[in-house]
Amino acid sequence: MVSYSKVAVVTGSSSGIGLETALLLAENGFKTYATMRNVNKASNVLEKAQRKNLPIEVLELDVNSDESVHQAVEKIVKAEGRIDLLVNNAGYGLIGAVEDLSTDEVKEQYETNVFGVFRTIREVLPTMRKQRGGTIINISSIAGVVGFVGMGAYVSTKFAIEGLTQSLRLELAPFGIRALVIEPGVIRTNILNSSPVAKRAQSENSAYKEMMERFHQAIGAMVKNASEPIVVANQVLRAATEIQPRIRYPAGPDAEMILSARKQKTDEELEEFMTKMIGEQPAREVRK
Numbered sequence: 001m002v003s004y005s006k007v008a009v010v011t012g013s014s015s016g017i018g019l020e021t022a023l024l025l026a027e028n029g030f031k032t033y034a035t036m037r038n039v040n041k042a043s044n045v046l047e048k049a050q051r052k053n054l055p056i057e058v059l060e061l062d063v064n065s066d067e068s069v070h071q072a073v074e075k076i077v078k079a080e081g082r083i084d085l086l087v088n089n090a091g092y093g094l095i096g097a098v099e100d101l102s103t104d105e106v107k108e109q110y111e112t113n114v115f116g117v118f119r120t121i122r123e124v125l126p127t128m129r130k131q132r133g134g135t136i137i138n139i140s141s142i143a144g145v146v147g148f149v150g151m152g153a154y155v156s157t158k159f160a161i162e163g164l165t166q167s168l169r170l171e172l173a174p175f176g177i178r179a180l181v182i183e184p185g186v187i188r189t190n191i192l193n194s195s196p197v198a199k200r201a202q203s204e205n206s207a208y209k210e211m212m213e214r215f216h217q218a219i220g221a222m223v224k225n226a227s228e229p230i231v232v233a234n235q236v237l238r239a240a241t242e243i244q245p246r247i248r249y250p251a252g253p254d255a256e257m258i259l260s261a262r263k264q265k266t267d268e269e270l271e272e273f274m275t276k277m278i279g280e281q282p283a284r285e286v287r288k
């Protein structure tokens with residue numbers, strides 16, 4: 001078995017970024033709990049782990065449930081006595097213009113992408129505080145930095161994760177615990193298949209029908225140049241092992257480009273840059 005000295009927990013490890021991250025951490029010194037809400041999807045990670053003799057265990061964890069998160073973390077602490085790294089990765093993106101989203105659809109989006117993150121953090125912190133150390137890595141997005149048409153709910157959850165992480169950093173520094181975000185650009189995963197289109201956004205009568213058609217075309221074009229999930233996993237490993245980790249790590253050339261534009265441009269210039277990139281009309285032109 002590949003040797004390890006630290007213990008990591010990754011949420012949403014059944015596919016995409018979570019799967020690659022769990023494998024890479026296990027190859028690099030972490031006994032990794034690859035958690036997922038449906039353990040019937042474990043074969044992917046288990047086959048790869050067995051082939052390389054990696055220290056990986058699959059555990060059921062549904063980030064939408066207090067009880068599920070509590071039980072999973074309790075089992076890990078009982079077995080290992082410590083948790084060095086938590087990677088909050090589970091998530092999906094609700095698609096639809098803000099006016100087309102029902103309150104229930106937005107609540108569900110927050111249940112997973114935001115409340116799920118609060119749940120796991122609350123459960124691991126007593127252990128990390130006791131051991132006076134640990135790292136919490138939240139998978140945000142470039143959508144946690146700039147707005148996008150047709151993704152207002154998703155974007156707002158990722159902005160929430162950015163604010164949560166910045167606050168956590170201040171609260172946890174005295175305990176020697178780190179928190180940071182990874183901001184991927186477009187990554188080739190299941191996310192588009194697993195992301196529901198809001199009910200009203202599917203209607204022929206939606207006022208945003210044409211805008212959403214352009215949105216789908218733009219996403220299709222971006223996916224062609226998408227980065228592979230390993231690009232994000234590499235950034236997670238880097239952030240988890242650097243002596244002085246940064247607050248944010250972009251993942252993928254598109255993310256790097258947008259973050260660098262964010263540093264150089266005013267908010268209005270950035271909005272113009274992004275809307276032109278997606279093929280929408282900049283809000284400044286509309287206001288004229």
Ligand SMILES: NC(=O)c1ccc[n+]([C@@H]2O[C@H](COP(=O)([O-])OP(=O)(O)OC[C@H]3O[C@@H](n4cnc5c(N)ncnc54)[C@H](OP(=O)(O)O)[C@@H]3O)[C@@H](O)[C@H]2O)c1
Nearest residue numbers: 012014015016017062063090091141184186187189190191
């Ligand atoms: N792909 C991108 O372009 C991109 C860009 C920026 C950020 N991200 C972020 O990266 C993260 C991973 O997404 P991905 O792209 O790897 O997509 P993915 O392949 O669809 O993976 C999402 C994972 O989250 C899990 N999940 C969803 N709801 C859950 C719940 N209630 N409890 C536990 N697990 C749950 C899924 O489980 P099931 O298999 O059971 O559905 C799956 O394992 C997300 O937070 C996403 O917002 C993705």
